[in-house]
Amino acid sequence: MIDTTPGGPDTRRRMSIMDKLVALCAHRGFIYPSSEIYGGLNGFWDYGPLGCELRTNLKQAWWQRMVREREDVVGLDSSIIANPQTWIASGHVANFNDPMVDCRECKRRFRADQIAGEVCTEHKKRPLSECPLTEPRAFNLMLQTQIGASEDHSTLAYLRPETCQSIFLDFRRVMQSSRQSPPFGIAQIGKAFRNEITPRNFIFRSREFEQMEMQFFVPPDAAMEWFEHFREYRFGWLRDVGLRSESLRWHEHSDDELAHYAKVAYDIEFQFPFGWQELEGIHHRSDHDLRSHSEHSGKDLSYTDPESKERYTPFVVETSIGVDRCMLALLCDAYREEEVRGDTRTVLGLAASIAPIKAAVLPISKKLAEPAKKLATDLRRRFNTDFDVTGAIGKRYRRQDEIGTPYCVTYDFESETDKQVTIRERDSMEQVRLPLDSVATYLTERVLGF
């Protein structure tokens, strides 16, 4: 068992991996602080050239498995700002609060449930738990704005704190226009915002983030069966995009963790360098959401089975994962340092399906740039391809290893006559020699899977 108590030796070793990862992300163009030249903004991050490719691939992999490969799930892309009644009906206006305390010494504000490990800045090193603190007060986490032509004619509106509510609002429209009926699901990927009191742990808890959620609408008596189906289905996907099973564990919500409407809820937790934390939730939400929006809107959101004539409000099985924290989990699990012939190489062992760059074409000499570039141009029609002609070949391999590129294609002087190139695989570092005209097919099969 690894000791990950705060301050313990294993936490220190692991935190140093975290520091290295943050540095690699900034240096190689995965993740930067937002608006850094103005001092940044706490809880906001930008994704650089490699970060946004990784993000796109991750979202595509989720969409492929959750929507395109299934006949019974369709997609939705709803607005971030909706009619504010949405958030009254959902209970967020009244209840989406964090308990918050102020330190009477340093005047800073903290989540009451997160003061462990924090220190007072007025009295250096004094643990916050030994400080005089105010009583906890409720603090609503939704960001507000005003919509409309002027302050006196405007409407108070909210930036959504989660993507699922608009799925409930559009349930009937989607069902009718896509000719689906329960059991069926609606999936959505989109941004959400929470005014977190203490954003922390890099991109794990930020104020602007992206969710990938799927709500599956079922007859009440089929809910538990579908719940079990999606537990297995989602765990399988996390493994397929590259997370190790030993980095994942199940956490069942105990009675006092369960939302009042939920029958049963499981989280999949990931062992981040800063400890086990929630990565994905698979929750049985009963008919709470549709019933609540039906009552508030006066619109009928029930369903009548055309054969049995049974009328019911569908139950919802939800799967919900954050793009940003999934990305962080993938980076943490993929990062490794290896000894290779007396040298250390850093590798991001990302699955080929989500790696930002699928293949790098590396001419062994600048004299070979032209024919090698022709190959790169051909590959780019199929998947993201890098082309690099600068520096020693070993150094170029290392650079691709560090950003997770699964295949390097080396074009050498022999290629000119034998029309073959060398393909090097990132993890095994094994090389194969292949005819030029079979490279596209060989790589497509390995990085796109067909």
Place this chain on the structure above:
Amino acid sequence: MIDTTPGGPDTRRRMSIMDKLVALCAHRGFIYPSSEIYGGLNGFWDYGPLGCELRTNLKQAWWQRMVREREDVVGLDSSIIANPQTWIASGHVANFNDPMVDCRECKRRFRADQIAGEVCTEHKKRPLSECPLTEPRAFNLMLQTQIGASEDHSTLAYLRPETCQSIFLDFRRVMQSSRQSPPFGIAQIGKAFRNEITPRNFIFRSREFEQMEMQFFVPPDAAMEWFEHFREYRFGWLRDVGLRSESLRWHEHSDDELAHYAKVAYDIEFQFPFGWQELEGIHHRSDHDLRSHSEHSGKDLSYTDPESKERYTPFVVETSIGVDRCMLALLCDAYREEEVRGDTRTVLGLAASIAPIKAAVLPISKKLAEPAKKLATDLRRRFNTDFDVTGAIGKRYRRQDEIGTPYCVTYDFESETDKQVTIRERDSMEQVRLPLDSVATYLTERVLGF
């Protein structure tokens, strides 16, 4: 020449096409009003199952041409909310205003430059231009919010009204981490928000929208050459995703339209049913943006050429298009009604690359569902595939025509013995008979282009 003056006969014919398109979009699941069960919210829209597939394909097609096919452009995905200094430096806090007038009779508010065609609701049918109006007042279009733990400790922040500013902020970071140097570009797709006084024309002018922007950083003396390159490049892309050249025209900004920093600016306009309107801008922004952010942040955003040692602030050539209005243009251009053997069919003639569904597998009888479904499952690994077993085959063809599916694959009783299927192309309605095991390759070539 088509007469599209407001109220003219051609506008009326075209507006009826617009009405039909809006109805089709709601009925088939392309576009719905946001939070419709609560009465919606003016200027906000949701994209249904087919709408979000079309959107995704459109964004992918742009990204493929602007980033992945080019060695000299890299991507960025920045936060919607950034340090508020960004918008002071950019001039948006001071100047991003619309002139606004109030009607003294009906008390409604209008953009001063958009009162043509509007009527006073107090005195029915009286044109607003004949009403008593207030003097124009400046109205800032940025949506505001508060970030931070409490009202007394919080920071006023803005939802970005355009995506390009964060590209300027991250210019140095991106250049360093991606080993690029001028001439090179940074591309981004993302949401932006504007508190439009009068959202209108379906998704053409909404308050929440998405932009696809690319800023290309060049030595000052190369700016005009790159400007011309991107004018041609962008026009070519619009043609390739399916817009007709007769629906597009160039509009050069006259001296009084030009922003004070711009040297030259062209818009590509599209002939919407409601008239010619801006679709995309290709603008020469000089060194205005980098210079301004450099001055406000105190950070050096200049570049020194390593060979000539020349130091300069790069000039920017920008291409900027809205996802939503591009989608609307594609739908308008694609929509047609045809007489086919005494019957009328509605067709969305979308390019295969952006069509929401690439192929529909249609077993001729429910008895053939199983083997046909096997084919559909195989195709789904490559591209979005529908499966439909309900109703007469002619009716199923019409349904796919109406949502723009380029290929229908019919599995019939003969398929069981000859292992062949019939592929019908949407526009020509021509059919070919092909071996089952060549269908994936045949369609991949046509819908993915390789």
